[in-house]
Amino acid sequence: MKPSPYTSSFKMHRSNTLLVFVSVVLSACNSSNVPLKPNVQITLVPAANPGGPVELDFIEGLANGAKPGQQIVLYARSGIWWIQPFANQPFTKIQPDSTWRNSTHLGTDYAAILVEPGFHPATKLTTLPAEGNGVVAIATATGKPVAPIVSKVIHFSGYDWRVRNAASDRGGQPNSYDPSNVWTDKNGYLHLRMEEHDGIWTCAEVSLTRSLGYGSYIFVVQDISHFGPSAALGLYTNDDFRPDDIRNELDIELSRWGIADNKNAQYVVQPFYIPENVSRFMAPAGVLTHMLRWESGRASFKTVRGSVIGPRTATVSEHVFTSGVPTPAKETAHMGLYSYRHSQSPSQQPVEVVIEKFEFLP
Incomplete structure (x- = not known):
């Protein structure tokens, strides 16, 4: 019997529908095999x-x-x-x-x-x-627009110093900083303190609000013999905004770096991991004056007893670097008290250091 036109039309429609369905399924399978771009x-x-x-x-x-x-x-x-x-x-x-x-x-x-x-x-x-x-x-x-943050600035030895309140990885691990750990007393001396607040050790640091460049940087520091193994005082120049990974930094550092019987002071031309860039020495108890004379291609360090550098002052240590000495850019002088691997020194006690004077001579 000859099929009716309706029957033929129905079969053709069903075939087309099945073909479309199979195409959609195959397309879905293929698209599921293509991973989305992260x-x-x-x-x-x-x-x-x-x-x-x-x-x-x-x-x-x-x-x-x-x-x-x-x-x-x-x-x-x-x-x-x-x-x-x-x-x-x-x-x-x-x-x-x-x-x-x-x-x-x-x-x-x-x-x-x-x-x-x-x-x-x-x-x-x-x-x-x-x-x-x-x-x-x-x-x-x-960034979201907000009112500008005003940094704490203190006046010490005739200069304005910005007080740090941001965390830092100086010392090889994160350290928190509290502006209340920085103040000047009635004598005009600068105090930097490191102590624990609610289980968190907070440190102290100040930096000059302007760059000074070549010249002599002089720091008069009171006795640091009470420092524990993890306490570190850095007196240094550094360009915080240098657009590369080269540290434009010259350091006077007072610390035993976590080792109780280690020497407690050093001069450094960064990077410190080059042996010729470090000169370690033992800083005695009492008031000491540390000086960095920064010149083109030359960095001369010297530490003497007392608060005055003169012909009769007793020299504790001195060293001259002539390799790797940076050139001035936007560096500023810093003074910072921080903890070096404090988690490895559970007996660490609060530490305070007094800096009597900062002086710069061109």
Whole structure:
């Protein structure tokens, strides 16, 4: 019997429908085999602070499609891009729910970079990297507008000094800083104190508000023989905003670096890991005057007993470096009291140091 036109039309329609269904299923199967490109987002943006890193805030985000072993590298922009939260802690872990969270110093802008395992990030950048060569995805965000943060400034020895309140990784691990640990007394002497508050050790640091360049930097420091093994006093010049990883730094450091019977003082031309860049000595009890004479291609250090440098003063130690001496840029003088690996010294006690005078001679 000859099939009716309706029957033929129905069979053709059913065949076309089946063909479309199979095509959709195959397309879905093929698309499910194509992995989505990982991406990173910043969901909590810290405040903006154009003046540079003054304090810490939290930054949060998502890393969708991240593979095992991939991590986040954070940067904050303050003139240039600075790795966050610290140079020795460059990676932020991604949680099982794809979220990530860490602290950061403030800047005008923020960046989160998803990177492959084994990626070696730069600590400072003038521009952010492009995708590729270990960089999987990048997200940037402008800091939230807020009222500017006003730093504490004190006047000491005829100069204005900015008091640090942001954390620092000086000493090889994060240290917190409290502006209340810095003050001057009725004699005009500067006090720096390090103590524990609610289970957290807080340190003290000041830095000049302007650069001085070549010349003599003189520090008169009272007795530091009470320092425990983890206490460290740094008297140094440093360019905090240098756009590369070369430390433009000359140091007078008073510390035993965690070893009770170690020598307690040293002169350094950074980087310290080059043996010729360090001269260690034993600083005796009592008032000492430490001097750095910075010249082109030459850094001369000297420590004497007492508060005056003269022809009859007893020299404790002196050393001259002629290799690796930096040239002036935007460096400033710093004085900082901090803890070196305090977690390894459970018996550490509060420490206070008194600096009687700072003097600069061109």
